[in-house]
Amino acid sequence: METKATRAEGLLTLFDMQTTFFERAIEGISVADMHNRLNTKANHMAWLTGSLVQQRYWMTTEIHPGLKQTGEELFKDYKGIQDDAVYPTNAEYINDWKKFTPIAREALVTISDTKLDSELDMEGMKMTYYEMISFTIYREASIIGQLALWRRLLGYPALKYDD
Numbered sequence: 001m002e003t004k005a006t007r008a009e010g011l012l013t014l015f016d017m018q019t020t021f022f023e024r025a026i027e028g029i030s031v032a033d034m035h036n037r038l039n040t041k042a043n044h045m046a047w048l049t050g051s052l053v054q055q056r057y058w059m060t061t062e063i064h065p066g067l068k069q070t071g072e073e074l075f076k077d078y079k080g081i082q083d084d085a086v087y088p089t090n091a092e093y094i095n096d097w098k099k100f101t102p103i104a105r106e107a108l109v110t111i112s113d114t115k116l117d118s119e120l121d122m123e124g125m126k127m128t129y130y131e132m133i134s135f136t137i138y139r140e141a142s143i144i145g146q147l148a149l150w151r152r153l154l155g156y157p158a159l160k161y162d163d
Contacts, residue, residue: 002109003108003109003110003111004109004110004111004112004113005111005112005113005115005116006113007113007116007130008108008109008111008116008133011108011133011134011137012105012108012109014137014140014141015104015105015108015137015140016105018137018140018141018144019097019101019105021144021159021161022052022094022097022144023094023097024159024160024161025049025144025147025148025151025159026045026049026090026093026094026147028156028157029045029090029151029154029156031089033045033154033156034046034049034087034090035087036154038153038154043080043081043146044081044150045147045150046087046088047074047080047081047087048143048146048147048150049087049090049093049143049147050069050071050074050075050087050088050093051075051143052140052143052144052147053069053071053075053093053096053097053100054069054071054072054075054076055136055139055140056096056097056100056101056104056140057069057096057100057104058136059100059103059104059107059108059133059136060100060103060104060107062107063103063106063107063110064103067099067100067103069088069093069096069100070088070092070093070095070096071087071088071092071093074087074088108133111129111133115129116128116129116130116133117129117130120132144159147159
């Protein structure tokens, strides 16, 4: 699919790849292992997954305000991991991902160069929409990589990047 803004084409390719990798990254992980930090301070898979879903949600806010992810209270305002919090299930995360993804994709396909160049104020940090979307898609890849590593550390098969 062609994007309205040429700069969004490469971002769309990455967006689409990460869309398919998401479910594969958490496939088959038990509830206990989603919360297992292996006696470290590292973010567990449940938090990483919810943070990823929250980012996808952010991409929908301009064209579809009012949507929220199941774990909204755990992730809004860039909250970090919370000890002893009950995080959503994988099924809830996947359901939210499937709800947000087509809307976020539409936003990426239809965003204009003018909008990409406009500034966004993220709690005192100014950047363009292009910079923020680029960072968001970069961070998606980073989190999926972390989830892939957690799979291996917890004894699960490696993330499959192909069918």
